[in-house]
Amino acid sequence: MVTHEITPQRRDHGQEITCHAALDLTPHGPHFENSSSAVKLKVYDLPEEPQLLTSLYIEVGTRATARCRVAGVFPTAGEARFTLSFGGESLNFTVATSDDTATAQGEVWSPFPGQRELNCTVTMGPVSRSAGQSVLIYSLPKPVLEVTESRILVNSSVTVTCRSPEPEPLGVLLQLRDAKGVLVPSAPAQPPLQFQLTAGEEDDGREFTCEARPHSGIPAVKHTSARLTVLYGPRMDDSGCPREWIWKEGTEQNFSCLARGNPAPAVECTKDGVSISIGVQRQVRREDAGTYHCKASNPHGSASRDVTVQVEYFHILPLVLGLVGAAAAGAGLAAWGYMYYRSKRIRKYRLRQQQAKLVEQGKPAEQRSLNGAAQSPPDVEHSV
Template sequence: LPEEPRLQTSLYIEVGTRATARCRVAGVFPVAGEAWFSLSFGGESLNFTVTTSGDTATAQGEVRSPSPGQHQLTCTVTVGPVSRSAGQSVLVYRLPEPVLEVTESQTLVNSSVTVTCRSPEADPPGVLLQLREAERVLVSSAPAPGQPHVQFQLTAGEEDNGREFTCEARPGSDIPAVKRTSARLTVLYGPRMDDSGCPREWIWKEGTEQTFSCLSRGNPAPDVVCMKDGVPVSIGVQRQVSREDAGTYHCKASNAHGSASRDVTVQVEYLNILVLALGLAGAAAALTVLGVGGYLYYRSTRIRNYRLRQQQAKQAKQGKPAEQMSLNGAVQNKPELEHSV
């Protein structure tokens, strides 16, 4: 038995939990099966099993303690007349679940709310407390004995509805343990109607598919009723738009904490057949006038040109080349004729 046994177990065990303890010894001669073990925790013998592999023997048992404090784990191995022992100190601790208290888990808007995070008696004494919101630490305390606590106060607003707080407790020593408790805040308030949920004006085109929507914030969720000319209107239902949908809709939201009202105007754009017909008739008349005028202008110009050519031909036959009519009817005199005159 050339080596002392080696112990393997957790250095920290919470009250009421179990941990595995192993005692291993190597170099046993003549055979590992000749090794005899004794395993105890806090002065009490443990039940264990022994396995061998070559010249190595291992005893494995379960450690459990109902009371906090430092406890000694001891392993003794005997081969023939030779015995060797090893020991390890284990800290058994108590860390109760932290307590998270909210003055009113359901509170009215603008009410004062106090959130308290505290820890019952822990052993060893000295607990680090943190009151958190998601990844943000709101308030924390240094490790302190007794029943430490931390508090956070706020005035509940609509934006605080559903806000979740977490109370964290950690032992003041190097024990790698943490306990958490969470609570959610519910803020109650009356209906709120604005352009984001219920626009004041809709502009639709006749024949298209549209959905009339009017929503309201509030907790609990408000009931919204809209009416047009005293008739209830379906909200959130798609329908085909007609010009009769134009008008003012009166919407009201209500819950146990109040009510709110809002008027919504719907404009429907549609094609006016009469105006279109008159416009087309006017356009047609204008085109007709332009066509007739163009034709008359073209006809008169062609006739004038034709008569001018006839007059020029007649003068040429009568031996009067000196005067030629221009296309516009003016007389042009040749320079040499003007000189002779």
């Protein structure tokens, strides 16, 4: 018997091994040889430990996915054999392969809280590797949020309570918050949590949230929310119903008047006792100018408001009268100028005629008098 030991390598996989024997009887006899049937050498390699991929924390009654993955499998990932168990019980699973990686996947869950062990074993031929992981099964009841009344009248007192359904929620941290932040944080000796307020109009639609987390630091959280409805009568202000509108004739406008309130108020506007449409686009006329009386009402009261509308338009009559007046003034000025010029020219002409006549008559005294009077025409002519 001949024994030969080797250290198999991946390159040896599939090699044939035979045993050869020879009997040499020469020179007195024949030479005999014989060989065994060939045997193929199978080489397996599982160089890495399997990896468990699952959540460390699972809620009671909740199903979670557990995966066991192993890489570097030789000769093929499809030859890997898995066993998967949770809490000592075998799991049903499926196996998927990709290149030299094989992955077994199953579901884990438990109806009771506590620690459970997840175990995975991978076998390749004579080689096996195992991995284990501890999983905490926890219980986190949904918190309870109580509001004295979810629909209340404005200025009423409201109490908001946040608690755990467990009689002694020692393992739960509570918080009571709204959209702006934490209202009441949890304290060891404080549950349940309470918050009181006098409801104002601004609290209408305010949402409160009761939040619960496990005390042990488990990354889990549960919420319960409630929304507050505050009922109040109509409110009218400049933001929704301005007191004054200024429109231009011929433009497209719509008369708008809104009121706040809960429930939403009905708004009606009238002008000279006639109801008008609110929020409807229309062409502005001069007749739209005036005072509108608007009234808003709901089951909790009413409010009223007067709105004044001014309509700006183009006045053609003053322009026409102005043009006519300007034309008349121009015509009168021209006539006055003509008459003044004509009277001055005629006067000068007559003075010259008298002067010439006196010279011909030869009357010195009268001529001196006329000459004295006649000295003014050149000045008059100059002034003209």
